[in-house]
Amino acid sequence: MGEQDSVAVIGAGVVGCAIAWSLTREGWPVMLADPAEPGSGGASFGNAGHLGAELVEPLPSPALLFGFWRQLFVFGGALDLPWRRLPQFAPWAWRFAAAAFRQRANTRQFAPLVRPAAAAWERTLREIGSRALLRRNGHHQVWLTPAGARKAAAEARRMERLGVPTAPASPELLRAVARAAGTDTIAGLEFPDTGHVLDPRGVCEALARAAVARGASVRRLRVLELAPCGDRIELRTDAGTLTVSAAIVCAGVWSAPLLAHFGLRAPLEAVRGYHVELPGHAPLADAPVVYMDDDIVVTPLASRLRATSYMEFSVPEAAPDPRKPARLAATLRRLGYRCDSGNSGWVGPRPVLPDYL
Ligand SMILES: Cc1cc2nc3c(=O)[nH]c(=O)nc-3n(C[C@H](O)[C@H](O)[C@H](O)COP(=O)(O)OP(=O)(O)OC[C@H]3O[C@@H](n4cnc5c(N)ncnc54)[C@H](O)[C@@H]3O)c2cc1C
Known part of the structure; x- marks a missing residue:
């Protein structure tokens, strides 16, 4: 079979690699x-x-809609809105606001997809011989402020209502996190049914390798435009x-x-996130720790x-904002991690639809 019979999978992020693997497993000829x-x-x-099997509610909610300003970057939070391109951003924000009032209905659609995520990844990675990339040790949420115990209890009740199991975080974990941060004030929750991968890029590579082993080809090219051509795609x-084909x-x-030629308008926003890495740093737990007051996730990856x-709502190609990795590194030091101030980090764009579906 030649390329003209192939299904082209455009984009080799985790979505494209997983789709390429699934198609080849079912016998389709694939070009990635x-x-x-x-x-x-990307x-x-x-x-x-983090395999967020607990995130069964889409993000848009009335609480976020009316309280988002508290999370703004200028007030020390993680949210940075695109004030300079407000007119272009407004239609997306409007749809986000509308989705906030449909959160319960949207959760009914979303939850069945998200709930089995960690188990589904385990199955897939085992199938391609890469189970070692996955940990099923759950994750922890911790609060280091006096209001933490109340917030942890509220989060546990919310999770119970959503059918997501939680347990009080173990005293060992709480002691380790509190000792590192130099505080006695701590509360925490454990989410036993989630998981994490040890190398996000490695997961994509493993999926692509598995697809190639079943006959897929991987082409280093940028698709500039798609157009219908009879019963085929050019x-x-x-x-x-x-x-x-x-x-x-x-x-x-x-x-x-790429979808525009087909009359499809995908309302995607680039919501950029940053990371900094601490090579060789020992983890406080063999699972991600989410610092809820600081909106930071610390994940133990392979050897770092x-x-x-x-x-950060921004165009994907915009220059990184140096204040963000700098603040992230400073917060990590406050939390007791060894992180030098020259850590310039990485920035990349999440593809986000306004209703999160
Ligand atoms: C800081 C941060 C932390 C996150 N943490 C988590 C987490 O813990 N758990 C979780 O589930 N999600 C997390 N996410 C979100 C998650 O990473 C994304 O949802 C996911 O990676 C999106 O995958 P993708 O394949 O759709 O896109 P991408 O990974 O962005 O891949 C898109 C690919 O398309 C390629 N491409 C672009 N244009 C073209 C073209 N014209 N022709 C051919 N190829 C093209 C790009 O080169 C790229 O390789 C996080 C995101 C960020 C930024």
Whole structure:
């Protein structure tokens, strides 16, 4: 079979790599196209690696809608809104606001997809011989303020209502986190049914390798435009024109322009996050620790810790904001991690739809 019979999977982030693997497993001829190596061109490279099976409620909620200002970067929070391009951002924000009032209905659609996430990843990684990339040790949420115990109890009740199991965090974990941060004030919750991966990029590479082993090809090219061509799809790329039998667009925040030719308008915003890494740093637990007061996740990856934070609405190609990794590093030091101030970190864009569905 030639390329003209292939299904083109456009974008080799975690979504494209997982789709390429699933299609080849079912016997489809696949071409995975990306100008970057699998797992290195977008958000899939730099994420926290948390398999968030507890995130069964889509983010838009009335509480966030009316209280978002408390989380703004200027007030020390993780949220940075695009004030300078407000007119372009307004339609997305309007849809986000509308979704906030449909949170219960949207949760009914979203929860069944998210709840089995950690188990599904375990199954997939085992199938491709890469189970070692996954830990099923859950994760922890911790609060280091006097209001922490009340917030932890409220979060446990919310999770119970949503059918997500939690338990009080173990005294050992709380002692380790409190000792590192130099405080006696701590509260925490454990989420036993989640998990994390040890190398987010490695997961993409493993999926792409498994797809190639079943006959997929990986092409280093950028798709510039897609157009219908009879019962086929023409891909105009930076390496010439290709015709394929079908195309699946998985290009993260860069997907919308590729769909335009088909009259599809994907309301995607780039919500950038940052990470800094602490090579060789010992973890406080063999599971991600979420510092709820600081909006930071610290994940133990292979031979390093990765701390992630921020929801920065920005164009993907904008220059990184140096204040963000600097503040992240300073907070990590306050929490007791060894993190030098020259850690410039990484920034990358989450593809986010306004209703999170
Ligand atoms: C800091 C941070 C922390 C996060 N933490 C978590 C977490 O803990 N758990 C979680 O589940 N999610 C997390 N996320 C979100 C998660 O990383 C993303 O939802 C996910 O990686 C999106 O994958 P993707 O394949 O859709 O997009 P991407 O990973 O962005 O991949 C898109 C790919 O498309 C390619 N591409 C772009 N344009 C073209 C083109 N024209 N032709 C061909 N290829 C193209 C790019 O090179 C890229 O490789 C986090 C995100 C960030 C930024």
